[in-house]
Amino acid sequence: MTARPAFTALLVLALAVAIAFLLLPIVAIFSQVGLRGLVDGLRSDVARDAFRVTLKTNVFSMALILGVGTPAAYFLATRRFPGHALVVTILELPLVLPPAVAGIGLLAAFGRMGLLGGELETLGISVGFTQAAVVMAITFVASPFYVRQAIAAFEAVDATMLDASRTLGAGPARTFWRVALPLAGRGLGAGAVLAFARGLGEFGATIMFAGSLQGVTQTVSLAIYQEFDVNLDTALAISAVLVVASGGLLLAVKVLPLWTGSRSTSPSLFARSAST
């Protein structure tokens, strides 16, 4: 009888230690910056430019990730072929790759002296030190967060729905648009939010591949790194905003399914998509 409360106490203790360890640095950011520091820090040109660059490059990256990642994930979720696991592994690789490796790899591939550097040069394209390089770095690092989730979401779609759509006369493309995509929507949304959150914080690959220049390639993470020994208040203020933004995104992933939860039951959705 005494063992059970003791065990529960142990679990609670472990949880408390974990929470304290993870929460303390975040609380420290807010306690160090203060409201005035926050306002002044965010008013600085460095911070404003950094947020502008970050938002712009991340929007482009997300468009690329969603546009290419969604059909690719649908293909992998609905078809089995030899080497399937290998292909998925390649798509997931950036998840476990150190960002510095991603940076050096992008340089080795697309840099001026890189694999494709000569070809790009003759086309008059030079990506190094441009926002295109930032977009590429973010896309490389953040895409698996979306693709992985998208494959899982499409796999969870009841295959009989797709079959029914086909037998009712819809072509494969129409089936994808009208049945698979709406049914997988929640999962895709969650994946997109996670990829976006990861992209916001991208640092390693960006500084190696794109460099750091205020207003051009300096994203928020790079600005924090540059400002921390110049103007700590600015660095703290940007960090505080990132904490709120990232936390909000993560919470959105958890809460969003609850709001739309009732729609997930397949019969009603099937009825709706059949009636349209």
Add this chain to the structure above:
Amino acid sequence: MRRLVVVVGALLVVGLPHLAQARPAASPRLTILAASSLTEVFPRIDRRAAYSFAGSNQLALQLEQGAPADLFASASPTFTQRLYRKRLVEKPRTFASNALVLAVPQSNPAGLGSVFDLRGRNVKLVIGTAAVPIGAYTRKVLQKLGLTDVLSKVVSEEPDVKSIVGKLALGEADAGFVYRTDVRAAGGRLKAIRIPARGQPEVRYEIAVVRSSRHGAAARGWIRTLTRTARARLLLRRAGFIVK
């Protein structure tokens, strides 16, 4: 499962204190925080010490935040003197000087022949941030030579001099301001373009014993070795530093 728990627990109990310890207590191996530009030469002078190389400004900040170290070598007196005023280090000593050059990749893609060529052409220039010594010196050079308008050619501001060297060695940028010792250290990958003497700032390296060091005597001995022994002075000179 139970065995796994025991193993993980034992690892934590044994391992954590070990990880938290900056250096093993038995051997007085010195921890030296040194400017990036000393990356090649310091380990040649003393292979045993533990080094942390970064921008002098970052190292100064780390020391102000209480980083454990025995010695601090800065590429500019600004940071050693700042810590000295804050009583974090003992009196700093000058041990070498350096000079700036305009470095280009060996292939010299922009075809630069002098610093003044930066003006006319479409050049991708990489410099240090204003906070790191190399970046501050670079801005002085440009001011002295009346070339501040070339700052508009800057495509990236790097946190330390070795990051500039990296971007140049990869051929990603066309030119960058670094120390002449960096070009030597990069082997054949970079070429140096001289900066006229009237444009040269005074680049002085200082070293100081960290007051919180537990090996103060050994650290002071290290500075003596660096500044007085013929071997250390020869190694510094060979790397391209100016030693009086």
